[in-house]
Amino acid sequence: MRDFRELITIGFNNLMAHRLRTTLSLIGIIVGITAIVIIASVGEGSKLKIRKEIKKWGTDILRIFPEQQHKESFSVRGSEMILRASSYGSLPSLTEKDLVSIRRNASNVSSVAPVIKSSFQSNKQNITVWGVDKEFQDVAGIEVLQGRFINERDVKMKYKICVVEINSEIYRFFKGMPKIGSYLSLNSMSFKIVGLVKRKTLQTPFIDKSVEVYIPISIMEKGQREYYAKVDSEDKLSRAAHEIESILQSRKLGKKLYKARSFGQILKMQNRIIKIVTLVIGGIAFLSLLVGGIGIMNVMLVSVGERKREIGIRIALGALRKDILLQFLIEAIILCSAGGFIGTIVGLIIAWVTAPILRVPFIISWKVAFIGVTFSVLVGILSGLYPAFKASRLDPIESLRYE
Amino acid sequence: MLISISNGWKIYSKGPQGVIALREIDFKVKKGEYIAITGPSGSGKSTLLHILGCLDILTEGEYRFDGKRVESLNERALAEIRNKRIGFVFQFFHLLPRVNILQNVGVPLFYAGERKDKRDKLAYEALKKVGMEHRALHLPNELSGGEKQRAAIARAIVNDPDILLADEPTGNLDTKTGSNILNLFDCLNEEGKTIIVASHNPRVVKRAKRIILLQDGMIKKR
Numbered sequence: 294m295r296d297f298r299e300l301i302t303i304g305f306n307n308l309m310a311h312r313l314r315t316t317l318s319l320i321g322i323i324v325g326i327t328a329i330v331i332i333a334s335v336g337e338g339s340k341l342k343i344r345k346e347i348k349k350w351g352t353d354i355l356r357i358f359p360e361q362q363h364k365e366s367f368s369v370r371g372s373e374m375i376l377r378a379s380s381y382g383s384l385p386s387l388t389e390k391d392l393v394s395i396r397r398n399a400s401n402v403s404s405v406a407p408v409i410k411s412s413f414q415s416n417k418q419n420i421t422v423w424g425v426d427k428e429f430q431d432v433a434g435i436e437v438l439q440g441r442f443i444n445e446r447d448v449k450m451k452y453k454i455c456v457v458e459i460n461s462e463i464y465r466f467f468k469g470m471p472k473i474g475s476y477l478s479l480n481s482m483s484f485k486i487v488g489l490v491k492r493k494t495l496q497t498p499f500i501d502k503s504v505e506v507y508i509p510i511s512i513m514e515k516g517q518r519e520y521y522a523k524v525d526s527e528d529k530l531s532r533a534a535h536e537i538e539s540i541l542q543s544r545k546l547g548k549k550l551y552k553a554r555s556f557g558q559i560l561k562m563q564n565r566i567i568k569i570v571t572l573v574i575g576g577i578a579f580l581s582l583l584v585g586g587i588g589i590m591n592v593m594l595v596s597v598g599e600r601k602r603e604i605g606i607r608i609a610l611g612a613l614r615k616d617i618l619l620q621f622l623i624e625a626i627i628l629c630s631a632g633g634f635i636g637t638i639v640g641l642i643i644a645w646v647t648a649p650i651l652r653v654p655f656i657i658s659w660k661v662a663f664i665g666v667t668f669s670v671l672v673g674i675l676s677g678l679y680p681a682f683k684a685s686r687l688d689p690i691e692s693l694r695y696e
Numbered sequence: 697m698l699i700s701i702s703n704g705w706k707i708y709s710k711g712p713q714g715v716i717a718l719r720e721i722d723f724k725v726k727k728g729e730y731i732a733i734t735g736p737s738g739s740g741k742s743t744l745l746h747i748l749g750c751l752d753i754l755t756e757g758e759y760r761f762d763g764k765r766v767e768s769l770n771e772r773a774l775a776e777i778r779n780k781r782i783g784f785v786f787q788f789f790h791l792l793p794r795v796n797i798l799q800n801v802g803v804p805l806f807y808a809g810e811r812k813d814k815r816d817k818l819a820y821e822a823l824k825k826v827g828m829e830h831r832a833l834h835l836p837n838e839l840s841g842g843e844k845q846r847a848a849i850a851r852a853i854v855n856d857p858d859i860l861l862a863d864e865p866t867g868n869l870d871t872k873t874g875s876n877i878l879n880l881f882d883c884l885n886e887e888g889k890t891i892i893v894a895s896h897n898p899r900v901v902k903r904a905k906r907i908i909l910l911q912d913g914m915i916k917k918r
Binding site for chain 2 (some may be wrong): 296299303689
């Protein structure tokens with residue numbers, strides 16, 4: 294076994310003897326690895342963001358929606374997924390009897406809540422008004438901090454009361470903490486604040502900054518009803534979805550008009566699209582890496598041609614053909630690894646700079662670093678193998694005569 | 697017998713008939729001999745030297761090195777002979793340009809699997825033997841022709857081989873420097889090293905104790 298450190302030193306010295314050539318051939322690898330690292334990093338960031346959004350929404354919640362409206366209910370704009378609440382279709386809303394039937398018969402469902410949601414702007418502030426009933430408290434994991442939540446009587450009597458969610462936006466909107474008993478004006482209607490709450494789940498995905506207000510659902514006259522069901526546990530999601538769909542099918546004369554899906558399932562479809570896009574862009578980046586690899590192969594072939602005499606000398610002094618092969622292979626690997634290292638650093642810097650623009654979290658994962666290093670070493674081996682093999686097969690006598 | 701070639705032929709398969717470089721070579725070398733192989737250009741001196749140095753093999757006939765039939769040895773065994781039993785000295789020195797003299801001299805030790813500290817120690821001793829220790833950390837292009845050849849000799853003897861093969865060792869040196877190199881060969885021979893020099897320079901040839909004259913690939917005079 295030869296001294297690898299020595300082989301690396303020899304390789305490094307040979308590369309440094311042709312600095313310009315080495316630098317130029319490095320650029321191809323740097324560009325390829327940079328592109329791959331950016332894609333991997335942004336991809337990882339997107340996945341993390343989606344995972345977070347699923348958690349914010351709630352992993353044990355099902356959304357019930359008309360069958361044919363399913364694909365239109367979410368859209369992708371830029372890097373964000375926007376929930377389009379306005380795209381519900383012509384199917385009639387579920388009746389109170391439908392909901393009661395689900396509550397009674399779906400054994401894996403703990404509560405079902407209808408929601409009518411309306412968003413608008415007031416003083417440059419996004420405001421979301423949720424028309425809900427008492428069931429929503431359980432479905433959305435509402436924690437009452439002060440006062441109370443909406444009850445059955447509020448809905449029945451259409452009381453003009455509201456409950457305000459405490460979040461970062463609220464202080465700016467109310468210029469301080471809102472007070473129980475004070476009034477809030479929404480669309481020229483005045484609502485008495487009866488409670489301050491915190492919500493654990495059903496956070497609107499990818500939208501953070503909004504003032505969230507809950508009012509009795511009976512007051513909301515316009516707007517499409519959405520239905521959310523809380524399932525006993527996460528692992529019963531698909532069983533519960535099946536139960537809900539069957540109950541609704543039997544109530545709608547055997548017609549399968551409604552679907553129940555978790556937000557995670559819906560996002561999975563979007564995730565698949567992101568994966569395909571990542572693969573396509575990744576493929577293009579891989580092509581650029583391939584071109585870089587061909588550049589390295591070219592440089593190594595030139596190097597073998599120039600160093601024929603050195604090869605002859607080494608064989609005359611006792612080198613085996615595999616020693617010559619290893620020497621040239623190590624040189625190609627050093628070249629590509631250096632390109633890979635620089636490319637990984639540059640890629641991570643670019644990913645760090647672009648992450649806020651793309652609204653994905655920046656993460657330095659071992660996976661990304663591993664991809665960068667592995668790909669560069671792999672390209673080094675593949676591009677160095679043929680020149681190294683060629684060098685190892687040279688005739689030592691011919692090589693010694695080489696001028 | 698250190699070296700023995702019997703009825704050795706070397707034919708290069710160039711053209712329809714091939715080129716005969718060596719024919720009917722019968723040649724024996726004992727340990728400690730000092731032999732000059734001479735003859736005009738194209739007579740087969742270098743080819744014979746390459747075969748003796750296990751860089752090439754005979755097309756026909758038999759070459760035995762220390763009793764082992766070279767034609768039957770594998771690549772590893774041949775490389776080991778070149779590395780440990782034979783030292784090469786070339787006309788154009790053939791030092792590696794990008795490493796210093798100490799590292800150049802240490803190359804055979806590297807392929808012998810020695811560690812760096814031992815390599816440096818032995819290489820320095822070899823350089824001392826040829827009076828070149830003061831140039832150990834210089835690059836080859838900082839040395840004169842004579843110094844380069846001394847360094848090349850140090851590299852040839854660093855593994856303490858049985859035999860030194862030199863191909864026109866003074867061909868690229870002036871008379872005085874060439875004479876110094878030949879003096880070095882004399883010393884090494886006196887220490888027991890077997891030396892075989894290929895040259896058409898009479899000054900080099902007359903230093904040897906035995907002369908082989910090659911003509912058209914055949915030995916004409918011993």
